[in-house]
Amino acid sequence: xxxxxxxxxxxxxxxxxxxxxxxxxxxxxxxxxxxxxxxxxxxxxxxxxxxxxxxxxxxxxxxxxxxxxxxxxxxxxxxxxxxxxxxxxxxxxxxxxxxxxxxxxxxxxxxxxxxxxxxxxxxxxxxxxxxxxxxxxxxxxxxxxxxxxxxxxxxxxxxxxxxxxxxxxxxxxxxxxxxxxxxxxxxxxxxxxxxxxxxxxxxxxxxxxxxxxxxxxxxxxxxxxxxxxxxxxxx
Amino acid sequence: xxxxxxxxxxxxxxxxxxxxxxxxxxxxxxxxxxxxxxxxxxxxxxxxxxxxxxxxxxxxxxxxxxxxxxxxxxxxxxxxxxxxxxxxxxxxxxxxxxxxxxxxxxxxxxxxxxxxxxxxxxxxxxxxxxxxxxxxxxxxxxxxxxxxxxxxxxxxxxxxxxxxxxxxxxxxxxxxxxxxxxxxxxxxxxxxxxxxxxxxxxxxxxxxxxxxxxxxxxxxxxxxxxxxxxxxxxx
DNA sequence: TTTATAATTGTCATTTTAACACTTATCTTT
DNA sequence: AAAGATAAGTGTTAAAATGACAATTATAAA
Numbered sequence: 001x002x003x004x005x006x007x008x009x010x011x012x013x014x015x016x017x018x019x020x021x022x023x024x025x026x027x028x029x030x031x032x033x034x035x036x037x038x039x040x041x042x043x044x045x046x047x048x049x050x051x052x053x054x055x056x057x058x059x060x061x062x063x064x065x066x067x068x069x070x071x072x073x074x075x076x077x078x079x080x081x082x083x084x085x086x087x088x089x090x091x092x093x094x095x096x097x098x099x100x101x102x103x104x105x106x107x108x109x110x111x112x113x114x115x116x117x118x119x120x121x122x123x124x125x126x127x128x129x130x131x132x133x134x135x136x137x138x139x140x141x142x143x144x145x146x147x148x149x150x151x152x153x154x155x156x157x158x159x160x161x162x163x164x165x166x167x168x169x170x171x172x173x174x175x176x177x178x179x180x181x182x183x184x185x186x187x188x189x190x191x192x193x194x195x196x197x198x199x200x201x202x203x204x205x206x207x208x209x210x211x212x213x214x215x216x217x218x219x220x221x222x223x224x225x226x227x228x229x230x231x232x233x234x235x
Numbered sequence: 236x237x238x239x240x241x242x243x244x245x246x247x248x249x250x251x252x253x254x255x256x257x258x259x260x261x262x263x264x265x266x267x268x269x270x271x272x273x274x275x276x277x278x279x280x281x282x283x284x285x286x287x288x289x290x291x292x293x294x295x296x297x298x299x300x301x302x303x304x305x306x307x308x309x310x311x312x313x314x315x316x317x318x319x320x321x322x323x324x325x326x327x328x329x330x331x332x333x334x335x336x337x338x339x340x341x342x343x344x345x346x347x348x349x350x351x352x353x354x355x356x357x358x359x360x361x362x363x364x365x366x367x368x369x370x371x372x373x374x375x376x377x378x379x380x381x382x383x384x385x386x387x388x389x390x391x392x393x394x395x396x397x398x399x400x401x402x403x404x405x406x407x408x409x410x411x412x413x414x415x416x417x418x419x420x421x422x423x424x425x426x427x428x429x430x431x432x433x434x435x436x437x438x439x440x441x442x443x444x445x446x447x448x449x450x451x452x453x454x455x456x457x458x459x460x461x462x463x464x465x466x467x468x469x470x
Numbered sequence: 471t472t473t474a475t476a477a478t479t480g481t482c483a484t485t486t487t488a489a490c491a492c493t494t495a496t497c498t499t500t
Numbered sequence: 501a502a503a504g505a506t507a508a509g510t511g512t513t514a515a516a517a518t519g520a521c522a523a524t525t526a527t528a529a530a
Contacts, residue, residue: 144431160477161477414490438505
């Protein structure tokens with residue numbers, strides 16, 4: 001059979017940057033690397049792409065194996081292909097990122113697996129170019145959040161407006177006016193107010209909302225200008 | 236030396252979707268494939284990633300070799316990694332896309348190289364999954380154009396407002412009001428009006444403008460809502 | 471009953487938007 | 501030289517969205 005002669009094959013890996021939100025803070029999920037070299041050091045979740053799978057399938061498989069997480073929203077971030085990024089062998093890595101609701105996974109991940117959540121503002125040194133991957137993922141998260149209601153991917157089934165506002169404030173490191181924030185968010189008409197209240201964080205309690213998935217899908221392209229002056233946005 | 240045992244290596248390629256604008260229409264640059272199989276059929280520009288280069292460097296090299304184009308804006312589009320996308324051998328491909336001013340390159344490309352411009356609305360069948368790549372690139376172009384003044388990358392040094400408007404209209408397949416369009420574009424304060432006029436397309440002639448690069452860089456993050464109701468935007 | 475805490479809600483002045491049509495400059499034709 | 505054709509350029513107004521701003525409410529704890 002025909003072959004492409006004289007071309008160099010290389011290893012192809014995937015790495016996953018998993019952001020999580022616990023209702024108040026934005027975190028990132030890391031594991032201790034099992035493989036030599038750098039075994040034991042903190043790292044993003046990753047693995048090699050197998051012969052009969054796409055890179056995205058590889059990312060899903062790796063995530064499932066290392067954290068038990070299934071069925072999450074995964075998005076391609078970028079290719080990292082510096083020839084010397086992995087000192088062992090030439091390996092290009094496709095980075096994926098995702099947004100999950102921490103509370104839905106926290107115990108499972110920490111007990112059954114050796115993964116751990118760290119604040120995005122302070123986490124250990126990572127191997128290889130994983131630091132760059134996280135940096136780029138943060139930029140992309142900001143960028144997406146600025147124009148998309150995509151952040152809903154990151155929230156629990158039910159959430160309160162103050163929680164949602166905290167999320168935006170964490171991502172952009174800004175403070176927002178509650179009145180204007182809720183007006184904008186509610187004007188999208190994507191949210192359904194529930195009768196139940198969240199009462200852990202206040203005496204009065206905050207109403208839960210849930211996403212109106214039909215409307216969300218239908219008007220998903222609605223451009224939200226959530227952040228008054230979007231700055232330092234990833235291109 | 237340590238090696239990663241039992242992992243499958245694969246070929247890594249790059250493919251480039253080059254959009255061009257000639258002042259009126261949006262086009263795409265294709266070549267006739269030199270390699271077996273499918274030799275002679277139309278294809279995106281592509282090639283294999285070499286041992287000591289990043290994927291982006293590979294894309295730049297390939298473009299230079301196949302079209303003579305240098306120094307252009309290249310952006311990563313997506314990874315295409317279906318295991319059977321190339322019938323010969325497992326090859327994953329990183330797709331890049333770019334936006335160039337056709338007039339700047341037209342003769343050079345058509346004479347010295349075997350590349351050809353086709354209207355984005357009508358071009359030949361392409362090999363492998365290149366059709367999917369083009370589709371995705373078109374979506375991403377729309378998406379970027381909706382929020383970014385990035386389209387300037389696609390324009391000549393000097394351009395007229397009617398040309399710019401045509402570009403947006405082509406990309407989004409919509410009609411726009413000239414008055415509102417020019418007001419919005421000029422309100423960004425990125426453009427410098429020149430004294431010279433373009434007189435090929437009208438008797439009155441249209442003033443040329445050029446980009447104020449300093450202001451562009453400084454306020455580049457300005458969110459333009461150019462398209463009234465952005466629809467079918469790539470996520 | 472009081473107090474403390476965080477959630478909820480409304481107004482107004484300013485800016486931005488979308489919808490809309492006539493005038494101008496210049497070349498071509500008669 | 502005048503008339504006609506073509507595409508460029510420009511302004512107004514009503515409606516909507518934005519940002520700045522502070523008082524009230526529900527509830528648990530003291």
